[in-house]
Amino acid sequence: MNGNIIVAHGMRHGRQNQALEAFISELVKDDIHHYDIAFLESEHQDLETVMTTLIQSGVDHFKIVPLLIFSAMHYLKDIPNIVHEMKRRYPDIKVEVSGPLGTHPLMRRLIEQRICDALAGDEQQVGVMVVAHGNINGKFTKAHEELQICAQNLQISKPTYARTLYGEISFTHDLESISKRYQKLIVVPLFLYDGRLVNKVKQQMNDMVINTDIHFTPSINFDPILKQIINDRLESLMIPMKI
The missing domain is CATH 3.40.50.1400 (Rossmann fold)
Known part of the structure; x- marks a missing residue:
């Protein structure tokens, strides 16, 4: 059975x-x-x-x-x-x-929809950052590779960055320099729901020196x-x- x-x-x-x-x-x-x-x-x-x-x-x-x-x-x-x-x-x-879940093609469609909903008109200087959990100890980096492949295959016309909350590709390493290139940065939290981890991403970004308009989309939220x-x-x- x-x-x-x-x-x-x-x-x-x-x-x-x-x-x-x-x-x-x-x-x-x-x-x-x-x-x-x-x-x-x-x-x-x-x-x-x-x-x-x-x-x-x-x-x-x-x-x-x-x-x-x-x-x-x-x-x-x-x-x-x-x-x-x-x-x-x-x-x-x-x-x-x-x-x-994240390697399924429909997950890319969901991310694309989140980005499209956040775009207002033909904004030229807009970047996109997809943020997932990440790996702290560096032993399980396949998740980072899958995130990067997911971001690379998005069908959008804006520069896109794959970053994590933890680990070697954490946004804490280069968000300040990336944000200087854009008037607006759309952040897509790739978590099941808007909870503790998404709040941690927001708090860490708020604590950084960033003059760019950062727009958070909803996470997956079931x-x-x-x-x-x-x-x-x-x-x-x-x-x-x-x-």
Whole structure:
């Protein structure tokens, strides 16, 4: 029997997981696929617990869609470690994990729409900066590469910069010099919702010496297009591999 799981980052304490689960449930409530929801950080609804409960109900084939933007530590290390441990405990189960959300073509369309909504007329001296989480320790830089490829493939006519909150391509290194080239800089926060991390981006930019008009677009904010991305990621796991 199959089991579909959406796994988000979550938090071990507080009510963020309840709010996150409500957002996800609302997003996929009319979907043709049924999803269980798990978190990487949770006291009662972590991925191991959700998988164990489903195994006890007869599920032996898992399709997991990570609600993660790019392939950073949680995608490349945490989830594989959990899957490895679950397969050690239950050798007969099969587990498939989809790609991250940010590498899907529709994510680029969403970013382009955010940029178009922020453009007022034919402004000439406008730059765009797409900001994602980034990696602090430098071990999981694939996420940086995916962000840069995403930004490079945007179908817009404005100069575009791929930057992060943390890590070697953080906007803190060169935002002040970049901003001097433009009258307006459109910043697209590539986060699931406008919360603590987006506020941190805004605060750090506000603390820098910048005379340019900085316009923040909304983040992903569980846009309906995210539902299609999740569906596509799940259905990509249903396509038989060609050998």
